[in-house]
Amino acid sequence: MRRSELISEPGSRHLRIFAFDPSLSAQFDTAGIGEITIAVPWEKNLLPGPVGEYIEVVDVDPASGAMYKPVDLNEQYILAQNGIAPSEANPQFHQQMVYAVAMATIGHFEQALGRLALWSSHPSWRGGEYEEQFVQRLRIYPHALRDRNAFYSPKKKALLFGYFPVGIKAAGTTPGTLVYTCLSHDIIAHETTHALLDGVHPRFNEAVNLDVLAFHEAFADIVALFQRFAYPGVLRDQIARTRGDLSNENFLGQLAQQFGKASGRGSALRDAIGGIDKETGEWKQHVPDVNALQKALQPHDRGSILVAAVFRAFLTVYRARTRDLFRLASEGTGELRPGEIPPDLVNRLAEEAARSAQYILQMCIRAIDYCPPVGLTFGDYLRGIVTADKELNPEDPYGYRLAFVESFQKWGIHPAGMRSIIPEALLWPTLDEAADEAGVRLDRTDIEALFLRPQSGKDPEQRAALRGSQQELRLTGTRYDAWVGAERNAAILWGWLMRGAGRKLAPVIGLVLNKDKPQPTVVCSRTAGDVATEVHSVRTAVRRGPRGASVSDLVVEITQRRHGYFDAGEQKSKDRGGPLARDARHDFTYRAGCTLLIDPVTMEVRRVIRTLGKINDNARLEELRKFLTERSEPVNAFARTQDTLRNREPFALLHRNEED
């Protein structure tokens, strides 16, 4: 194709997709909103597959012994009609849809986090040396399995989608027909989010408390739910149907309708607003229950509570923002007359809903930078949401933060050890606050040394001064450069923290050093003999507030680790004994550490987010041991099978059997 010089490159590519999944297009009632066209960024070098900068769709179907020809989205007939028309029978449309929805999800992430999205690195051993390798593209297999399942594989850096026949007669399904999980907007967005979150927090796969895996699920659901508010046609339709009251049953709160019905639930896979009442058989809105979290022990059950809490916060804000519109439309009473509501009102309400939803989604994504590096709890996440938003939008005129705090409280989600739960009290401490707490006096020059002076250390990279990566700051440069820069920054930061002026920070940010005389089970580094301290990739983020102000951060995650033993006696004797080898046999690993948010412009440590305990904290270690050994009391007679399946693919089983 020759490119004309008279016209500039387009900003986006328009592609048609199913708004939810094929089941809605097949119903008269909802056919109008079944298919939509979305805009994804124009990729200059998009190859057949599609294979682009972030995504590679490889359509291999080993169960059928087949490979499907890759779609070329630059083919002129396809370009001319906004992509292939939605069709279950055309695998090339499936390729187009997974590409389009995954790209939309990535777009939300990049916007919220203010940086290029990277997938988690591939660990490899080259010549006996451990090395992390850059993985440019997430691979998507639209027809990988013949199973009621779809999952993100952290090992393969791939999304595997399954397809299966409908086994029962249920409304909106036909027995014998196939359900393709890769045609569900929600499932694609959900799985892509798993991959994106893994790219930010690889350690969130480690189930060290009840909340971690649940969070992965809930977060993926939240992104999938709120992403749909960006589709105006669907939103207007649902607003008109519910007469503007989104707390009634509607598609916007439901996830994966076709999948849920076809797998025999009789309803959508999950519903953030309500559910079928067992007694009446009628749909009923969820009533917040402060005790729900204590009863829910399965990841999906717990996750759905977090999703319900976030959705409730959204509804609170939406109601507050639209109260004036309802009054205007009802002669001041606020009570609409029966019947349909006028299209002007629908449009205005949709606008408000879209704006609130977009903001809530951004808040939720942004908060993942404000989380401890390991062992996240829902309470930590709430603090992350509040803190991240406060930095960007100090005033909060619409009460988003208050809505979150109130809703989380009603669902019984509390941060541990908080004496007050007004939003201000939930902010993560600043460095000064943390230093006061630890009784340490810090000098401003200690922090500035990170940026102004080269660090000491053997590695030449460690001997540089930290620069806020200019490329990252401007969201330009290749993602490979960003990845290399993050690794380099991590090395510099390590030099400053362990060898330079940063050493003074250790007690403030909860790190344990040799002089603290840690137990022998705390892992020490091979060369220096100091407590092994890992600094994970240091990313630069530039976030733009609603008033145009921009905030830039370096996000630093630091962890230390310790060998843990299921037998408390063994732990005690090892802790009393001599030094242990780095790779000594152990049953589990206990990690602790902190996340720092550093402003590269003002050279300040803005926030200190510590894990609950330090690495030498025996009580926390005991808590983890208890969790792991009691959890290993199986959820099923054949739990070991489920455990091995889970180790192989941590997310596969989660998506499959929730009930016996």
Place this chain on the structure above:
Amino acid sequence: MAKRAKTAKRKTAGKSKRNKKVAANTTAAGKSVVKEPAAKKSSWKSSTKSARRARAAASSTSRLIPPPNAVTVRMYRIGHGDCFLLAFPGNAPDNAVYVLIDCGYKPGSPAFINRGEPVVKAKDIVDDIRAATGGHLDVAVITHEHQDHVNGITKENFADFTIDEAWFAWTERLDDKLAKNLRKQYKDKLLGLFEARNRLAADEAKKVDRFLEFEVGGDDDKKFNASTAASMLGAAGDGESMNKSSMKVFKDLAEKQNGLKFLVPHKQIYKIPRAPNVRVFALGPPRDSDLLTSLDPEGTEKFHSLAMAAFSAGNYFAAAAAGKSGSPFAARYRLGIDAAFRDRDYGDFFIDFYGDNRKRARRAARTLPSRIQDARRKSEVETNPSWRRIDNDWLLSAEALALDMNKYTNNTSLALAFELRKGGKVLLFAADAQRGNWVSWSKKNWGDGNEIITARDLLARTVLYKVGHHGSHNATLDGSASNDYPNIGWMAEGEHAREFTAMITAVRAWAETQEGWDHPLKSIKDALMAKASGRVFQTDTDFGKMQMVDGGSRQDWNAFRSRTKAGRLYFDYTIAF
């Protein structure tokens, strides 16, 4: 009617059929019991041997005779598996009525019961059953088609028995459309799983085999072997698994007496021949005749809907594993896997972005624009490494599906409640029922004249509970009396609590060798121990080691002890009506 037919047959054999005579005249009775089948089946070679065996066993001292107005439950310590003999009083003191429930074990498990002592064999158990009953069973129940419930039932073991009635769940009925459909799907899926396991690497295949063994059977003598089992099943479409052969033994014996019965839950109240006061309620497996036509199953009805859906997905998987199901897409979009790599237009794409081990040359760069190619970067993964491929990932579903299937068969368990007299105590035999089966128990009620009997009522009167599925998770539902589904909290209300006793068929030490099967689950055992104040039998635990829990009533414990007799082969536990 069945009774009359039986009487007629017995008379033609020219012997008195009444068991009290058997007791009075041992030799004659022994002969009468043995000769009957021997005469009918002249080809039965070991008839003389078994005749001797029966004669030796059927002495009056070894007969199981319940005290007047009481039932004795004999829990056989057969291994990790179920075998129960219930003796109800007949119309004369020494003329008891016998009900056998299951007879099977996991191979290898008996050796773990009393290590160092001679291992109990299934044959020893069957010999005892013969001696205890005089070779006649009034009712023989097979709860479901799993190895650990049926593999003791072989032709060799039971050929010389007479069985008046054999009870199965409705899912075994041959002329039932729904049951037939389920069985067909089940078998297709089983065959597919065998195919899948053959294509898996050895260690993965082993994991699938552990579940397949449950479904097709095998015992200590005839070990499970995946390849012979598959060929047996596949043979001309009507081959049989070892489990099926076991079930046929009882079916055939009962059919001779016209006594083959398929129980449907909530349909009627069943009676045991010759024990007029005892009534039997079938609680599960659930049957919903609307199942196949149901348009919108309720979100909460997990068993029907989820199990059915899992089933059909499983069959689709199985068909692919058996190579019987092609791609769902039209040929124009499709390339064969080998052909794809050689394809003129698309070969490079698949080599570059998927990779083919047989093509050594890495041509990864060919379809990439030169800009990207030049920038090949030091620490970047290849575009087509083998660790990203998914050639066999879909087969790994086999293990999960095998687990599904295991649960499904457990949920077809015939769960029975024996009511000792109208409004009186209840013995609850839950077989291996898991959650789906349990929650269906209270969905319907039984009409009893003008009264209505509910599952809640039956559970509240339960004084003996045969714990579901070796005490595993989801086979004894946890909960309280206020929950709306049947659970442990519903059981043994009021004065029945003082007598409540549980029986767990598990050999813990063996289960631990099975890659950590947690049978029984500690939390369930703890809950039962607390509820029964320590009155919990477990196959592998000698009676002497059983202890009252703290805070229990000494009086109740002593009463319990006096009702129990224990030995190497079994525990006898007697309950007054």
